[in-house]
Amino acid sequence: MKKLALLLFLTSTILLISCSSDDDAPFVVDESLIPGEWTLTEIKSENGKITATVGVVPVSGDYSVTGKDYTAKATFTESTVENEPNTVVSSGGFTVVATVTIPMQDPVTEERPVPEFISNTAEWTVNGNSLTIKTEVETISYEITALSAQSMTIKVTLDEEETFQGIDFKISGDQFFTLTKA
Numbered sequence: 001m002k003k004l005a006l007l008l009f010l011t012s013t014i015l016l017i018s019c020s021s022d023d024d025a026p027f028v029v030d031e032s033l034i035p036g037e038w039t040l041t042e043i044k045s046e047n048g049k050i051t052a053t054v055g056v057v058p059v060s061g062d063y064s065v066t067g068k069d070y071t072a073k074a075t076f077t078e079s080t081v082e083n084e085p086n087t088v089v090s091s092g093g094f095t096v097v098a099t100v101t102i103p104m105q106d107p108v109t110e111e112r113p114v115p116e117f118i119s120n121t122a123e124w125t126v127n128g129n130s131l132t133i134k135t136e137v138e139t140i141s142y143e144i145t146a147l148s149a150q151s152m153t154i155k156v157t158l159d160e161e162e163t164f165q166g167i168d169f170k171i172s173g174d175q176f177f178t179l180t181k182a
Contacts, residue, residue, distance in 0.1 A: 029144050031126045035078040035086075038152065038179035040094060040117055043067030048173035050100060061102035065175060069095040072117035074179065076124060085123035088133060093117060145176070153178045 048063035071092035079086050093115040101107040122135040131142045131154055142154035156175045161168060 027129065027147075029126055029129050029147055033147055033149055034124075034126065034131075034152070035076050037073060037075045037182040039182050040067070040070050040072035040074070040092075040177060041180045042176075042178040043094065043096065044176050044178075046174045046176070048171075050169060050171050052167050052169045054167060059102060061100055063098060063100045063171075063173065065099075066097045067094045068097060068111075069113075073182070074118055086125065087121055088118060088124045089121050090116065090118040142177075150181045151178065152181075 043066055045063065045065040048065065049060070050063050051058070051060040053059070072090060072094050073092050074088055074090040076088045077086060093113060094117065095111055095113050097109060097111050099107050099109040118133060119135050119137075122133045124134075125132050126144075129144045131144050133140045133142070142156055144152065145155045146153040154177050156177075157173075158175065159172045161170050163169070
């Protein structure tokens with residue numbers, strides 16, 4: 001059970017790796033609203049499911065992820081030079097709180113600090129309602145689910161298989177990050 005919670009934590013800290021969208025009619029993103037300094041104010045999950053086989057026993061349950069102790073900031077800058085990329089620089093982190101609930105067992109909650117929201121300086125682009133951030137080591141796509149002059153919510157949909165301590169886990173669900181303009 002603790003292995004499930006720990007794996008969920010590890011996956012939630014790298015959840016910025018994959019994203020897909022099932023929305024049929026995404027709203028139109030006004031890219032001009034993105035440049036500026038944003039503060040991470042909320043993390044939440046929806047429809048979190050986790051399954052594994054521990055020994056010979058199949059185990060399945062639900063998970064939820066929230067955050068606290070937010071110090072993460074991200075500054076999005078739009079390039080003013082043709083053929084130069086837009087950049088994003090971040091600082092600070094947060095604490096992720098992951099809870100796994102398996103039927104007929106007490107929920108297990110793990111808290112872990114995440115020291116960096118986005119690693120180092122990165123490039124950003126918008127295509128439709130997809131915000132893509134490219135670092136030196138990975139390219140991450142988020143679905144922008146809400147955007148105003150003061151608030152932006154981005155979503156990552158997980159549908160992954162991970163191996164942790166010799167146990168194969170399947171994790172699925174939506175993770176939402178809400179940022180507020182400073």
